[in-house]
Amino acid sequence: MTNSKIQVIRPDIRAMSAYRVAEVPPDFIKLDAMESPYDYPNELKAQLGQILADVPVRLYPHVSHCDLLPLLHQTQGIPETAAVALGNGSDELIEKLTLLVAKPDAKVLAATPSFVMYRVNAELFGMEFVGVPLRDDFTMNLDAMLAAVETHQPALVFIAYPNNPTGGRFAREKVEAIIQAASGLVVVDEAYGAFSSDTFLPQAGAVENLIVLRTMSKIGFAGLRIGYACGAAAVIDELKKIIAPYNMNQLSLAAAAFALNYTPFIAENISKLKAERERMRTALRSYPCVRDFASEANFLTIRVPDAQILFDCLYHHKILIKNLHGTHPLLNQCVRITIGLPEQNQAVLRVIDELYGKQ
Incomplete structure (x- = not known):
């Protein structure tokens, strides 16, 4: 079968690559896409369920x-x-x-x-x-x-x-x-x-x-x-x-x-994530080979000796982050880590300590 029939599609679109959404195994800690780690409590879920049931x-x-x-x-x-x-x-x-x-x-x-x-x-x-x-x-x-x-x-x-x-x-x-x-x-x-x-x-x-x-x-x-x-x-x-x-x-x-x-619920979670962001930054500064950059988002971008090694090591520990190396010259050896729950962030820091604690 030839591809002649798809020639009607714009050549610049055929030359593009689709935005890649990472596949995430169900037992992984997902820290690659700046999602919130906080879910509704059960009582709010029940209220939401009733509201959605009545939506026309x-x-x-x-x-x-x-x-x-x-x-x-x-x-x-x-x-x-x-x-x-x-x-x-x-x-x-x-x-x-x-x-x-x-x-x-x-x-x-x-x-x-x-x-x-x-x-x-x-x-x-x-x-x-x-x-x-x-x-x-x-x-x-x-x-x-x-x-x-x-x-x-x-x-x-x-x-x-x-x-x-x-x-x-x-x-x-x-x-x-x-x-x-x-x-x-x-x-x-x-x-x-x-x-x-x-x-x-x-x-x-x-x-x-x-x-x-x-x-x-x-x-x-x-x-x-x-x-x-x-x-x-x-x-x-x-x-x-x-x-x-x-x-x-x-x-x-x-x-x-x-x-x-329920804006107080949202505001409380935002406050927790901002505090965790700063705790993570403080911890990362103890590693001379890690460069952290100022962040006012719900993630941290850091430069490490080898971004792929850190990505692979975290993946081995069932933690998914974003490897930015190769996406832009200024992002050489950089990774982006979404701020998660305190225990998730601590799991990231343990891996970083294993890699860089003696450097």
Whole structure:
């Protein structure tokens, strides 16, 4: 059988590699994807089950009139003047925001390394992606960013705040300078904003070219696939035109609204993870051969003598992390470790001590 019939598929797509989701054996500690390790207590699970049983799944969702939107405003600090668009995860919104500005010769710009889907979506829609390298310590090179904005006049700038996969939060004044300098849209992607010391949400709606992205994935609800974009109505209204009318589902909308009625539970878990993050960083500093980088996310990115050896050793102990080596020159010998439960983090530290304790 020949492959002649698939020649109708775009050659650039056939040349792509699909985003790889790691296979995880059921008995592994999963610390590769920045998911929360905390589950609902049984009494909340029972309440959620009853709520979901009553959801009218026979009907299409009416997103603009769902209970979730006012709850997001009330609990997440979104200004009333900001318009909000919901997405099937912030991934869908990243895709649609890119499509929104996709015209001949339009460009997308981001500091790199950063979230891989910024580049993927730019290329998917025929746009040039301009990556501006971070400094060696993963801080932003503002002069280089401003020069690239001036030279390329990007239609869209993505700034992950805090950044993934490096974990650090860029200096606020640098991000503000980029927003002011850009003639196009600037998306401040706050997927990890719940773990950060700063946010641009209060400015959403007040600055015309600013879009703030948030997600419920990192605060304990990755399986719901709930993301939201906040910004000026003039932009969000245009974005809604290219979002499918029934892109969300009734069960996720109801479950997300239920979750936001228990914000103390969410806040407590976030606080625990931030404390564990700092405990891990303190412990890692006792190993001279390990370099840890500042993080305001729910993960740590570290540089070790050999990333593959550490990955393999942790895997042998049934712990899965993310090996970043080879994904970008600045990530040479780096791994990313999601913050888990205290006992899971301790298991990671035991393996690291076995490898590097005598070095």
